Amino acid sequence: MHSIARYEPYLYLLPAISILCVFLLFPFAWNIYISTHGVSITTILKEWEFVWLDNFIQVLNDPNFHTSIKISIIFVGGSVAFQFLIGLVIASLLNQNIKGKQILIALIMIPWITSGLIAAFSFKFIFDNSFGIINYMLEYLGFSSIAWLSDPKIVVWSIIIANVWYGTPFTILFLTAGLLSINPSIYESAKVDGASKIKSFFYLTLPMIRSFIIIDIILITIWSINFFEIPLIMTGGNPLFASTPASLYMYRQAFEFGLLSKGSASGIILLSINIVVAFIYIIALKRRG
Amino acid sequence: MGKLSSNTIEKIEKSFVYIAIFTFIGLTLFPLIWVFTTSLKPNDETMSFPPKLIPEHVTLENYAFVFTDSTIVKSLYNSLIVSFGSMILNVTICALAGYALARFEFKAKRILFSLILGLFMIPVVINIIPLYSILANLGLLNSLVSLILTFQILIIPLNVILLKNYFETIPKELEESALIDGCSRIGVLRRITIPLSMPGFAVASIFSFIFSWNEFVLPIVLANSPNSTLFQVALYQFISLYRIEWGYLAAGITIALLPVIILIVAFQRQMIKGFTMGSIRG
Numbered sequence: 001m002h003s004i005a006r007y008e009p010y011l012y013l014l015p016a017i018s019i020l021c022v023f024l025l026f027p028f029a030w031n032i033y034i035s036t037h038g039v040s041i042t043t044i045l046k047e048w049e050f051v052w053l054d055n056f057i058q059v060l061n062d063p064n065f066h067t068s069i070k071i072s073i074i075f076v077g078g079s080v081a082f083q084f085l086i087g088l089v090i091a092s093l094l095n096q097n098i099k100g101k102q103i104l105i106a107l108i109m110i111p112w113i114t115s116g117l118i119a120a121f122s123f124k125f126i127f128d129n130s131f132g133i134i135n136y137m138l139e140y141l142g143f144s145s146i147a148w149l150s151d152p153k154i155v156v157w158s159i160i161i162a163n164v165w166y167g168t169p170f171t172i173l174f175l176t177a178g179l180l181s182i183n184p185s186i187y188e189s190a191k192v193d194g195a196s197k198i199k200s201f202f203y204l205t206l207p208m209i210r211s212f213i214i215i216d217i218i219l220i221t222i223w224s225i226n227f228f229e230i231p232l233i234m235t236g237g238n239p240l241f242a243s244t245p246a247s248l249y250m251y252r253q254a255f256e257f258g259l260l261s262k263g264s265a266s267g268i269i270l271l272s273i274n275i276v277v278a279f280i281y282i283i284a285l286k287r288r289g
Numbered sequence: 290m291g292k293l294s295s296n297t298i299e300k301i302e303k304s305f306v307y308i309a310i311f312t313f314i315g316l317t318l319f320p321l322i323w324v325f326t327t328s329l330k331p332n333d334e335t336m337s338f339p340p341k342l343i344p345e346h347v348t349l350e351n352y353a354f355v356f357t358d359s360t361i362v363k364s365l366y367n368s369l370i371v372s373f374g375s376m377i378l379n380v381t382i383c384a385l386a387g388y389a390l391a392r393f394e395f396k397a398k399r400i401l402f403s404l405i406l407g408l409f410m411i412p413v414v415i416n417i418i419p420l421y422s423i424l425a426n427l428g429l430l431n432s433l434v435s436l437i438l439t440f441q442i443l444i445i446p447l448n449v450i451l452l453k454n455y456f457e458t459i460p461k462e463l464e465e466s467a468l469i470d471g472c473s474r475i476g477v478l479r480r481i482t483i484p485l486s487m488p489g490f491a492v493a494s495i496f497s498f499i500f501s502w503n504e505f506v507l508p509i510v511l512a513n514s515p516n517s518t519l520f521q522v523a524l525y526q527f528i529s530l531y532r533i534e535w536g537y538l539a540a541g542i543t544i545a546l547l548p549v550i551i552l553i554v555a556f557q558r559q560m561i562k563g564f565t566m567g568s569i570r571g
Contacts, residue, residue, distance in 0.1 A: 012389035013401055015382040016445050020408045024442045027419035028411055034422055044425050090313055093306050106557040107314050110321070113549045115503035117521045118542050122320035125327070125535060131336045133323060140339075165317065173561065226412040229505050233525060247414055254418045255510060267415045274412060 034264040041258035055265035059253075065266065067241045068249035071156055075231075075245045076224040078160040079167065083220050084213075086164070087171025092201065094172070095179040105173070112169035116229030123162035124149065124234045149235055152242035159231045159243050163224065171216055178212030179205070211285070218281045222274055246270050321546065328352070328539035335536045351540035360515060361541065364523035367433060371508075371519060372501040374437040379444050379497040380452075380490055386445075387452030388482075392461070409446035416442075417510045424511060431514040439511060440501050448493045455489030456482075492559045495552050502548060520545060 035055050037048040059065050090108070094101060111119065126133045127148035135145035148158040182205065190200045206213070228248035231237055237244030237252055244252060250270055254263030323342065327335055328351050330344040355361055389395075390402055420439060421430070429435045459482065467477045508519040518526065524541045527534075553560060 009389035009393035009395045012385040016386040016405065016449060017401065019438065019441045020405065020445060023439050024408050024411055024416065027416040027423060030419040030423060031415065034419060044422060093310055096306050098306060102557065104310060104314065105561060106553060108317060109553060111317055113499060113553055114546055115505060115521055117505050117525060118545055121538060121542055122324050126320055126323055131338055131340055133340050136340055226414045260418055260422060264418050267418060271415050
């Protein structure tokens with residue numbers, strides 16, 4: 001009886017841990033194996049040839065990969081900047097003493113609980129060149145219409161807009177939680193001291209939710225680095241690679257061109273980018289805290 | 290006089306706050322409302338120019354098409370099986386794990402908890418190629434069971450934390466006194482712990498359902514044969530197979546949106562609390 005009780009908690013944890021090991025940890029290691037072999041969709045069930053670091057060299061020398069890194073930087077930078085700024089403004093407005101807050105937050109949440117597919121299709125629809133509502137409005141207001149999904153210079157901004165729409169509710173929610181954690185009596189004393197609302201926002205509010213801000217930025221940066229549903233569905237990464245971030249590059253290599261090993265190698269490069277970014281942010285979090 | 294004017298300023302300020310929030314909500318909901326009204330338009334109106342928000346003739350023909358297309362109906366059916374299956378499996382294993390972490394003191398507790406959280410730092414998309422390769426070599430591609438199992442990696446960490454926190458709010462003493470009164474361990478779970486944890490189970494279930502229902506990358510890679518397609522993937526294949534029929538697609542998107550909207554309207558308070566607590570998304 002006694003010895004069974006000792007193992008009881010391990011028994012309860014076993015299913016969760018084993019599923020994580022089989023479907024998350026093992027594939028993670030298997031990725032390294034694939035990336036050092038020459039495997040494509042057609043040779044997957046045959047013998048795999050060991051090719052050292054050939055796949056990595058191919059990826060790093062691929063001009064399309066260089067484009068995809070550039071696209072990633074714009075996509076991640078744009079998405080994070082706009083999600084954060086819009087999120088901060090809306091969260092601060094919601095933090096005022098207003099009625100029906102619960103319902104407003106529920107409405108604001110809606111894009112975030114839809115799928116990436118729904119976000120992508122909705123924007124593909126309103127951005128359509130010939131019958132999309134956005135171009136119609138532009139023309140109605142006297143501007144010329146824009147080739148949102150086919151102009152190589154514009155298309156990355158179209159996927160950023162869709163991604164900002166999809167992702168901003170998370171930041172609003174997260175920063176709202178941060179703002180709620182501030183003790184309101186602090187503002188009272190600032191008011192007594194004669195500080196204006198704007199001043200107390202920059203000198204009181206922002207420093208007090210600093211850790212919320214940094215964690216929020218870490219999370220939305222890492223999601224944006226790895227997220228490719230929206231460009232895949234809106235444009236397929238086209239024209240050429242003009243809307244292909246590095247994460248979509250990985251997917252396209254493996255499942256559009258069938259080059260699994262090349263995809264794996266770029267996946268590992270993508271992972272290293274994740275680690276570097278997380279590391280930089282963690283240093284930022286520690287240094288100023 | 291001075292008091293009155295500061296009151297007026299406050300009123301003006303407040304109306305600006307409301308205007309800004311409502312404008313934002315309007316912009317946010319606009320694309321979805323546009324898709325919804327499109328789903329009610331007859332086909333010749335969908336691509337008419339200038340586009341109209343309100344359909345001239347309301348019709349359900351797009352929904353009729355979606356519900357008679359055998360591939361889409363099959364995929365809807367598959368999505369329901371996978372979402373409910375994944376939900377039941379997930380809540381079961383996360384409840385066990387959460388209970389162990391909340392109620393027991395044991396040597397490897399910290400390490401195992403950090404392992405669950407740490408593994409979650411691996412981005413799931415990095416795993417799609419090896420998962421594809423492993424399942425292909427085992428002959429397990431295009432199987433709904435494989436999908437249910439792989440979907441677990443999206444939701445285990447979030448729901449383990451959620452349920453662990455929930456169990457911790459139930460006083461240990463309640464269970465202990467029942468044990469002393471001669472209740473068996475299983476009896477305690479059945480009569481006390483499980484009934485008291487129902488709200489926690491509800492939120493965890495909603496999360497796993499929504500994650501599974503919305504997931505697109507794993508099913509498009511691991512299951513794209515006609516028999517195993519999920520609803521989101523079927524909608525995607527819709528555009529690659531035919532010329533885009535926006536009316537049908539809009540109806541499909543509305544159907545995909547429906548369960549999630551219903552869930553958030555019904556459980557907004559609990560979900561927002563849970564989202565903030567876990568603050569994680571795959």
